Amino acid sequence: MSIGAVARRIRVYGGQFLLLAALTMVVTLLISGVPRLVNWRAEQGLRTFLASQPAERRDVTYSTEPLFNAGNGTSLLTAYEADLERLQAGMPPDVRRMVDQRWFTAETEPGRVRGRDLAAKNLLVDLGLRSMPGIAEAGTLTEGRWPDQGALADQPVQVALAADVARKLNLRAGSQLTLAAPQAATPEGAPDPVRISVVGVFEPRQRADGIWQGLPQILRVIEPQGDGQPFVALGVVDGAALDRLSADGWGLRFSWRYRLGADSIEIAALDRLIDSIQLMGRQAQGRIFVQGLDIPLREFKAELAAARTVLVVIATGVLAALAGLVVLAAGLTVRRRRTEFTLLRARGGTATIGARRSLAESFLVVLPAAAFGWLLGNLAPGSPGDTAAFAAVAAILVTLALPVATLVAPTGVAVRRDLIKLRPSARRITVEASLLLLAVLAVVLLRRRGLILGEVDPLLVSVPMLLAVAAAVLAVRLYPWPLRLLSRLAARTRGSVAFLGTARAGRAVVTTPLVVVVLAVATAAFCAVVAGGIEASRDGAASRQVPADALIQGERLAPETGAELERLPGVRAASPVLNEAGQRITKDAIGTDPRLGTVSVVLVDGPALASMVRETGVRVSVPSALLTRGAQPGPLPAVVSPAVAAELAAAGLDRSAFVAVQGQRYEFRVAGRAESFPMLRADNSRFVILPWQSLPRREYAALPTGFLVAGDDLDVEELRRVGNEGQSRFQQGGTVTGRERPLEVEVRTWAEIRRQLGEGRANGVLVFGFVAGAAAGTALGLLAIAFVVLAGARARGQVLSRLRTLGLSRRQWRGLLLVELGPLVGVSVLTGALVGALLPLLLTPVLGLSAFTNGAPVRVPFEPRLVAGIVALGAVALGFAVAVEALNNRRMRLGEVLRLGEES
Template structure:
């Protein structure tokens, strides 16, 4: 057989196969790249959004003896180089340049009598010159000495932050005596402020930038601040007067992070921690402080859920694409059937026939697979192994299917078969295997629901195999069962006077073997597209609910202090404001136990008017002194609390969360009437007013909106990738299902056109021909569509306990939400419409057939 001649003879079929192959290879190679790129972006964003205190690697050293103390910048920088040399290679690429070193004392008391306890810690930052500016006095210089209580003590020049001047009364020129038994003098020579308070590195040194107020349970309130000294001050910094700690901060650069390398990075952090631990000596102990492992573990949990769902739908898309390509190859081999039969009759061996068909298929599919593979590199993202493996699988599958079909069809030269006249009975072995598949799929689904989430961040093969087993089981049941209603319809139509329904349904029943492949394509295509649409709708609905849970109202205005009544009135009268509910938050003390839970007092009636159209339900309190407690507070009856004034509360019940305020920990919800006088630090607002305008009306407040919270949830890269992939897969699977219907019509086009032409010679009209074609092709769609629709709607319920989608929905579980049926029903209706249109198009094309040829050529 001449291969180029075969390509020209079947140019239309070859072109269709080329398009199907190129699109399939583009999807299977391109989508994983974009997915992996989004995973990397999500990791980078999560690391950038987390405080530097959690992501950076901080080596802390605590000198136990004077021999372990460091007194110069050179000594600190030498240790910094040593720590960097110990970083494993997998982690070294994530450590950015810069970083800083610090030396600080902690809980260093001021040696003087006062109503409050003041702690002025001594501190040194290696990069203070870059991070602070001096707004009063001068920068600290060299230390000196002085006589105090008969001994010589060091005098260290320090600078204090502006906040310490206002809250602790520290002034330039003052000298404060620090310590209790061993004293050090701190001479205040300057006042500083941060050049960039938003610099991430300040999270390591918040004690330098802000004054900390502590209210002990059994003592006076305390104020803590950390001063800054010069490099020269290190020579006088010792641990004799108070505790002393050194810190080497190695900054993490999340821009170079890759989701594929997360396990290796976790192992590298553990190895670095072990290396730091063994560096300790008798004079100094070292340890690694970082929240990076916890961040990576949380990310892997969300990543595992995303990968599970996306690999599931992409695997289904790949399988459906392979099935459609197999239909195209079948169409090509059917077109070559007479040529191959003639070659076989003239002495060609079975392997020669198979080799010719394989070569023709490879020349058609190979360049198309290469083209789709090349086009995938236009998409951004790294290159996982599936990018290279997918096109190879497509090529091998297409060629293998062509070889298998040709070898089965031409085992014997000139073998005439009428498979549509005889229905082969399945063997007992085949029935047993199919029954076993169905039973295992149902048992696996039950075990998945009973087990719930796997609890690990690794991929769960069980979770990936169960949907495949359920789809295969549904396909086997459909193939076994759908001939029976057809036979019943054939018997019913045989009793009627009209011949057309009997002929159409009879031809459909005889095509059982030919319709197996379209069923196995349509079923997963429709079920997975419905599954993707349902999951997408569920995530979208839950995201909206989560945004309302986070904010608690369309707009929430929160102030660090009580909002004056005149400011509240300005907000009420502002243009666009419709409703305002007042709330007060704070910490109350339970008299009997001393517990200090968070408290929320809110005008519940007004709050309901604010949230009139919200998807969240608000709690109800029946009395002026009733309260709802969080589960962490446990069950109790009436109890006394102190909040603004003593009050006795009566427990009405337990509440899991207060929307917009608290969702975990210890908290109490009380009615507005429990307050001894009107006070509010939170306003819950309904209306059309910009956050900027509200911030102008109440300068001390921060404004949050439900729309902004929803946008933040949807802007997460992992969430956006999951939702986008669901949309793409839904569209692609729907398109492949339509192509499968068209190809199933085209595969039997020759026999169908011959039958229609023969019937037209007997007086069959064009309208009757369309109805005949429709009756022949529509049963497969009508049987498969409800099964696929039901399976797609059932998959989220079957997989729900095993897949935690809360990471993509603002922390709320994606469950208990009725699926939106518009998209699934539209997909199912689209398949039926495509079958109807295909029947009409095929009938229109059959009009061109010569009736004389139909009379001369036909089945014997």
């Protein structure tokens, strides 16, 4: 068999071989290119995610406990500063490669400092001294000078302070202080106090510079945690001054801090990077090792594993549909060459002569197309996956598809299949019933066993295909029955279009093409349904955190803050909330403890919250027990968590119990249960929700700790300003005033939280999978419908030729096509959509999609847009089918079809 003869046959049947080559190229292109694109999107997401993390979480820090000079005249600073390079050199290679910046610091423990300027403000201050190489380049002096390296030992220790620290502590250049060493600073006791001279005040050139982000920070004062506690601050000194203090018995603590960048990270090395960071902690060699990078890396890894699991389902559907198209293309090629193979057998050829011809042709067509697709896929950005073996197997299978189809194709003269009443054999019915049973069993096993996210699970791969094939088999067996009934009814009416169309549609045998259409459409529908479910669940997660347009949270705010908020531009309403954690339930008003554990208590104005929920459109339901208006006699109706409700019922307190709110006890009864409640953490399983509007009158009214705000175009800074003023008014407005709070109120908006959920970590990978899967499923579905049309094009062409000869008009011809093709296209699209909508309901509990919704379970809601999309896709598919049929009939020229004979 010469290559020239093979090439001539390929040229003669160029259309069929071109289609097979294109499908092969697409298969290997997807196998080689998609993993690269996924890795590229994952690396982009990881780098963006790490860059958005607080800088401190990307720091790897070694530090020591306070060390004391051995008195041998050596410099501790010089000895330990050399470890900055040595520690980096000893890091695992993947961590060492990520180091962008590094810093060395030496500091004393904070000791009590006194001075005239501090006494003027009655300030109690502990001051630590820190040496930071490179600080003169990172800071700008606003007063005085930097500490002098050549200061004499008998002179005061020269210190420079950050401007905010100096302002807070009433210090300036020239301030004289006395610093006492911490208690028990040395084994022999504390050394003598030293004199301190503030010689300079500085501002950072860039506050975001990593040199300022060591802990504790040098740019601000650490506020006292309670009454009688000191302010804590740090001052900058020269290294020589610390050496002198060390020689005098002061302990020094050393720190080596490395900032890890995100630009050089590779997604393939993610697991190795996490293991390397853990290994560094175990090999710290007596140093204190602190890092926070493994937490975001593990979070991203969990999201990526869930995203890859979803991509496996999508890829399975796309590749299965492509495999079906390859089978259809091979079958179509063999069908067009049936006369050739029959003639070869009639001339004495063996049973395998046609298969040998097809194999030679496949080698010349499929293998170059597979290689071209592989090379084209490798041009995609991103690190490659281990897919060479899969591409080779796919190329071999596609190469064998044509010769196998040639072997199994019947030879001889074909009969009129449209005149035969086909009945499935017992063997086929048994196979189809077993397939249905296997699909149900696979789903049950998958739900019971679960998944290891991120791995290719054979059971997960098989479930979508089994369900699609089983649904297609059911559709093939069921949809002809109503068509035959319609055909009988149409036979009694005038006109032949409806009768002939329904009769031919009811006798159509298109099992394989319909399976491919169902697979493709199911993949597209799965992507659309899961994407919609994730979006809806993210909306719900954002609404549970902020059940309005904005939420202001603080300590205690003056009651008139709500009226101040409502006067802001864009604010329509403001409702108070009160949230206190760690409260105990008691048996009576005097505080008898039934030992039930602590709960979180939330007070909300039920009617105002319900009105705000309706107005803002957030997905939150307000329990009816909280909607009572005005004070009611008896215990307050409360909504509690199931765990608290069970404990109260067991203790006999579900009808009457007491809980403290801002020091006052309120009686309540269990009027409703809820698994969760807005503004509480998702993992909070112990809470009591009380209706604010029903609180009994007390001498000291409950004060809000926050406000829910509804409005448009809200100014977050204005909300924060009014909240801070309300907090200050409460603190300063009573008979006993407190110090100003160091922390501001927190303002969270629904839109910002929703945006953060939508931009989470591996979300780009998931979006890419959904978009690509939906587009590929739709395109492959339309291509499969074209195969459905082409499979029966010759027979329909002969029928239309006869009918046109008998006087069928062009308009009636189009109507006949619509009636004949409409049921088949509609059933295939509808079956695929139903399978795609059913798959998320079956697979969502095991896919780990809650990683993309802040831990909230993903529920697949009814989506009217999906119904509209199915109708639109069906209309497009039917129009596409009619267009393909019309184009094919124009190419075949219907008059010639009738003259050339039945099987021409």
